[in-house]
Amino acid sequence: MQILQDKNIVLGITGGIAAYKTPELVRRLKDHGANVRVVMTEGAKAFITPLTLQAVSANAVSDSLLDPQAELAMGHIELAKWADLLLIAPTTADVIAKLAAGLANDLLSTLCLATAAPIVVCPAMNQQMWHAKATQANINTIAARDITLWGPAEGEQACGDIGKGRMLEVDDIVSKTCEFFSVKSLANQHWVITAGPTREAIDPVRYISNHSSGKMGYAIAQAALNAGAKVTLISGPVGITAPSACQLINVESAVQMHQQAMKMAESATVFIACAAVADYRVENIAEQKIKKQAGQDSMKINLVKNPDIVADVAQLANKPFTVGFAAETQDVEQYALGKLRNKNLDMIAANDVSKAGQGFNSSDNAITVFTADDKHDIALASKHEVAKQLVAFIEAKAELKS
Numbered sequence: 001m002q003i004l005q006d007k008n009i010v011l012g013i014t015g016g017i018a019a020y021k022t023p024e025l026v027r028r029l030k031d032h033g034a035n036v037r038v039v040m041t042e043g044a045k046a047f048i049t050p051l052t053l054q055a056v057s058a059n060a061v062s063d064s065l066l067d068p069q070a071e072l073a074m075g076h077i078e079l080a081k082w083a084d085l086l087l088i089a090p091t092t093a094d095v096i097a098k099l100a101a102g103l104a105n106d107l108l109s110t111l112c113l114a115t116a117a118p119i120v121v122c123p124a125m126n127q128q129m130w131h132a133k134a135t136q137a138n139i140n141t142i143a144a145r146d147i148t149l150w151g152p153a154e155g156e157q158a159c160g161d162i163g164k165g166r167m168l169e170v171d172d173i174v175s176k177t178c179e180f181f182s183v184k185s186l187a188n189q190h191w192v193i194t195a196g197p198t199r200e201a202i203d204p205v206r207y208i209s210n211h212s213s214g215k216m217g218y219a220i221a222q223a224a225l226n227a228g229a230k231v232t233l234i235s236g237p238v239g240i241t242a243p244s245a246c247q248l249i250n251v252e253s254a255v256q257m258h259q260q261a262m263k264m265a266e267s268a269t270v271f272i273a274c275a276a277v278a279d280y281r282v283e284n285i286a287e288q289k290i291k292k293q294a295g296q297d298s299m300k301i302n303l304v305k306n307p308d309i310v311a312d313v314a315q316l317a318n319k320p321f322t323v324g325f326a327a328e329t330q331d332v333e334q335y336a337l338g339k340l341r342n343k344n345l346d347m348i349a350a351n352d353v354s355k356a357g358q359g360f361n362s363s364d365n366a367i368t369v370f371t372a373d374d375k376h377d378i379a380l381a382s383k384h385e386v387a388k389q390l391v392a393f394i395e396a397k398a399e400l401k402s
């Protein structure tokens, strides 16, 4: 049986030059057995004709929300229900912004809201537009809503620029689609992931914390979900949205995170400590806001050690495969290996947080992953890409059986 046999794919095409590749994409998806129905935006029709897509898909092309004839053939709600996958390739910056805003002012954006099928976007745009802060914020928003991103790739662009923003090659999109429909390798696995910072109260209005945004841990949660795992995300206070398919447990302090982690780790197959946990907390939290005292030019706050969450999980009798992170600014490998040993971990991701453009609060990261007898570099890429590779590496090393 072909891998995409009986799979219904709605292919959304938007107005970018890469639209000229979509007839080949349709043909290749059909070669693997998929049923393909094409939806085009007005912009897409400036680059490729509906007739071409109708010929290769062997189905009428939909391009209007308000066309009574088209609605008679297959209405937008029917189309939304028909889809096993809504694949948008190429996806312009404009359409990504629409998805982030939740607009429904044409057929494709309406379908995105109306479908329960997974949505995948393949961005294609000028490299400067891809790096624009607005586009990156929109990408983070849609990723947090479980919309999957394939690409973009780097290279020479139609406009002559060189950089990130090219639509993935048709071959890559087809193989990712096949992978998407393949059996989920982490089915029946329970992954528990800590993410974000902790806050250690000083008094009712002040706290000690750090710059962790939660992006890395949340991306790992999404990657594990994509691979079929049940995911519990124990998160400190962050400003991003957790994948809706995970079980989210919000905490503030290290002690609260410890309590939840010990409880959830009992049933976990994998535990990943990505959170930036405060090593110390305030010994005596003031009940009222601390006031400045006349003549007092300095003050001392006594700190006591917090429980080491990942080390305690690694001591459990039925210990899950336990992965730590080591955020370091110097002697990264040496400190990471020390933590791997001292905390009795199965794996540690060394994260050099001294470099600009990676680590705390950035959208990209680069890590080196160590086990007792192996070392694996994951090069600088989006945190979602790094997470995907990390999940695959854990899967290989932990020899997880679904």
Ligand code: PMT
Residues within 6 Å of the ligand: 194, 195, 196, 211, 212, 213, 214, 215, 216, 217, 254, 273, 274, 275, 276, 277, 278, 279, 306, 307, 308, 309, 310, 311, 323, 324, 325, 326, 327, 328, 339, 351, 353, 359, 360, 361, 362
């Ligand atoms: O959240 P982002 O902005 O995306 O940034 C991601 C990140 C930089 C926070 C992340 O990639 C990372 O490196 N997380 C670990 C941060 C950290 O606190 O590292 P550490 O070297 O201090 O701690 C070592 C390990 O022990 C970590 O797995 C940590 O979660 C764990 N730990 C530490 C202290 C403690 N009391 N309990 C713990 O479980």
